[in-house]
Amino acid sequence: MSPQAIDYGNDACHFCSMTIVDKVHAAEIVTKKGKVYKFDATECMVNFLKDFDATEVGLYLSNNYTEPESLIDATNATFLISENVPSPMGAFLSAFKNKSDAEKAQSEKGGALYNWEELLGHFNQ
Numbered sequence: 001m002s003p004q005a006i007d008y009g010n011d012a013c014h015f016c017s018m019t020i021v022d023k024v025h026a027a028e029i030v031t032k033k034g035k036v037y038k039f040d041a042t043e044c045m046v047n048f049l050k051d052f053d054a055t056e057v058g059l060y061l062s063n064n065y066t067e068p069e070s071l072i073d074a075t076n077a078t079f080l081i082s083e084n085v086p087s088p089m090g091a092f093l094s095a096f097k098n099k100s101d102a103e104k105a106q107s108e109k110g111g112a113l114y115n116w117e118e119l120l121g122h123f124n125q
Contacts, residue, residue, distance in 0.1 A: 001058045003028055003071050004036045015044035016089065023068040025087045025094065030059040042074065043091035046123045060116070062095035065105065070097075075116045078102035082111025093119075 006028065011020045014037040020026050027045040029037040033056070039045040042062045049057075060074035065085075077095040080102050087093050092111070096102035102113055114122060 001030055001032060001034050003030055003059065003061055004038070006038055006069070006071075008069070011038050013038065013040035013044050015039055015048040018088065022063075022088050024063050024065045026063045026071075027074065027095075028059075028061040028071060029057055030061070031056045032058040034058075041088040041091065041093065042079070042095055042119075043087065043089050043093050043123070045074070046120060049120075050124070064097045065094040066096060066098075066101050072097045077116065079114040079116075079119050080105050080109070080111050081114065081122075082106065082109040084109040084111070 006020055006026050008023055009021055018040045020040045025041045027039040027042045061071040062074040064070045064072045078099040080094045081092050083092050085094050
């Protein structure tokens with residue numbers, strides 16, 4: 001069960017079918033059996049989960065906003081929703097490996113911070 005590199009400009013989002021080009025907002029799910037689902041944005045991954053058996057998921061991954069193409073464990077990430085930081089599907093959602101990086105971005109760009117559970121709750125309202 002390991003992540004696959006996203007082929008930016010070629011891979012398509014499993015949820016919305018758009019080509020994945022944004023190297024700071026993409027996301028990926030790896031199931032316990034090793035199947036990989038790639039997404040152009042964390043919001044597509046979260047929306048995909050509404051019709052997917054979460055018990056099958058082994059890894060939730062999001063791009064680290066401060067380190068393009070780097071995938072981080074989304075369940076341990078800090079998320080910023082700021083209208084001053086556009087993301088591919090219009091949710092203005094970015095993931096940060098370090099909470100301090102997220103707080104710095106928030107102080108510069110505004111918005112609200114969320115952990116993984118809070119983010120899922122926000123999207124399921």
